[in-house]
Amino acid sequence: MRPLQDIVSCVARAKINLSPNGRAMVGKIHALTVNDNQPLTLKCKPVLLFKISMWYEIVRTEDRPERGPWRVSTRSYMYELQTSSGELVLSYHWHPTSKVRNPHAHLGHTQLAPHAVLSYKAHHPTGRISLESVIRTCITEYGVTPMNEKWTEILATREGDFETYRSWS
């Protein structure tokens, strides 16, 4: 979980919750969330809230021995930005066991005009989105104050690992 701790530490002090036996049990899909499933409050104006949920599996690194015998492989994700009142702004989803199998984004209805063609229920296709890229966007595009002065280096390093070791894109 060290990579995830590093990534989250760029914008928040937080607690990562793992589902039961989520540190070690192999052959099972685990979940994680942050702060007991309460959104992180990002330091910016206007205030943004940030929810993080992921499914992951602990798998053998048979083809990458330099990484040690085990690694965490993402099985689904939800990275969601909300207004200070909890209304959806933007949410990146990938949950391949459901009807919409490919990564996509939902736009929050608070960001849409009353008669907009776009709908918050519509699935707008994306590539695979890294948590690092979402956090970087929060800092560079929405003025979130970084909580770690080394955020640029941390996100670049962790995203480099993500791009090197991910099993699909």
Added chain:
Amino acid sequence: MPDTKSDHEVEVVEVSREEGRSLLDRAARDELGMSGDRFLAKWDAGEYEDADDPAVTRVAMLIPFAR
């Protein structure tokens, strides 16, 4: 990797099964107005297979906490 001190600032906690079920139950009540058990029953019955509401996803992402 640089010393980020993240181990001190972002802790990792593994919840118990009871705590996990409580987490799911709260989310199901907040997002969908039903208990966690009711949500799981509907999920297992396939009632959300065509769901396109992000609120369903918010709850579904917590299913492994309860199982």
